[in-house]
Amino acid sequence: MTESYVESAPIHILPRWSLRNPPFPITGRRLALGLGLIGIGKPWGHTDDTVPPETQVQQLLESAFTLGIRYFDTAPSYGVSEQRFSGFLASLPPAQRASLTVATKFGEHWDQSRQQSFVDHRYDALARSLDESLERLGRIDLLQLHKTTPEALRSRDVERAMDYACSLGIPNLGASVSDLESADLALSIRGFSVLQFPFNPASVQFREIARRATASGLLAVSNRPFGMGRLLYAVQPFTREAAFDFLKGQSFDGIVLTGTKSIEHLRQNWAAFHIVGSERP
Numbered sequence: 001m002t003e004s005y006v007e008s009a010p011i012h013i014l015p016r017w018s019l020r021n022p023p024f025p026i027t028g029r030r031l032a033l034g035l036g037l038i039g040i041g042k043p044w045g046h047t048d049d050t051v052p053p054e055t056q057v058q059q060l061l062e063s064a065f066t067l068g069i070r071y072f073d074t075a076p077s078y079g080v081s082e083q084r085f086s087g088f089l090a091s092l093p094p095a096q097r098a099s100l101t102v103a104t105k106f107g108e109h110w111d112q113s114r115q116q117s118f119v120d121h122r123y124d125a126l127a128r129s130l131d132e133s134l135e136r137l138g139r140i141d142l143l144q145l146h147k148t149t150p151e152a153l154r155s156r157d158v159e160r161a162m163d164y165a166c167s168l169g170i171p172n173l174g175a176s177v178s179d180l181e182s183a184d185l186a187l188s189i190r191g192f193s194v195l196q197f198p199f200n201p202a203s204v205q206f207r208e209i210a211r212r213a214t215a216s217g218l219l220a221v222s223n224r225p226f227g228m229g230r231l232l233y234a235v236q237p238f239t240r241e242a243a244f245d246f247l248k249g250q251s252f253d254g255i256v257l258t259g260t261k262s263i264e265h266l267r268q269n270w271a272a273f274h275i276v277g278s279e280r281p
Contacts, residue, residue, distance in 0.1 A: 041081025
């Protein structure tokens with residue numbers, strides 16, 4: 001099995017995050033490929049937004065594990081993503097289950113009857129969402145505030161919810177952000193150890209945030225490496241290798257999330273992520 005990380009220039013920063021199974025070596029520059037699970041739970045995608053059947057979902061998750069992916073990112077607002085992922089977790093022997101890093105979120109919720117998400121950052125909604133996620137997933141390694149805003153990060157409700165998460169033994173807290181003000185504020189919160197943001201060759205506004213996150217010891221998690229697939233199907237498309245090379249050239253340590261629900265695309269992404277320049281045609 002190919003190792004699941006990519007190493008480049010060393011960065012000597014004491015991490016604020018703590019994982020029982022780090023996705024890359026303790027020293028040196030590190031990037032690892034993770035799997036985002038939005039597409040297995042609700043309509044999502046640039047060319048095909050259909051939700052795959054249960055058998056295909058389990059085959060996808062099994063393929064990811066076989067390849068070497070150990071970081072999985074889900075959320076309650078991803079429809080039935082947590083429920084389907086929990087079925088896969090239950091199928092694993094204890095040692096294999098313990099080797100995974102499970103990341104989820106709270107703050108954006110899913111209305112099953114309306115088949116749509118909604119945001120609620122009040123304490124009761126956050127605590128209830130977290131309890132339900134824990135019941136489904138069994139263990140949460142990273143918890144991020146979803147649909148983050150500066151107002152939410154400053155609110156007493158979110159502060160109380162983060163304290164509640166700490167009391168439940170969740171070791172890593174942070175935020176998933178889509179604007180620079182929220183990202184900047186999240187970096188200033190001492191209790192945070194993870195920050196997630198979109199980052200790809202066509203969306204570079206978080207370049208400095210990514211660098212600062214690593215410089216502060218946070219685990220940086222970048223999503224949408226292909227812009228939800230748009231970069232791969234543009235008039236002048238990027239290759240998978242080029243999109244990953246762009247991220248490898250940035251100054252951050254952490255996880256690169258691929259959100260595919262196709263086993264074939266997952267294997268292509270894995271190969272493209274791990275290929276080195278000398279191996280290119």
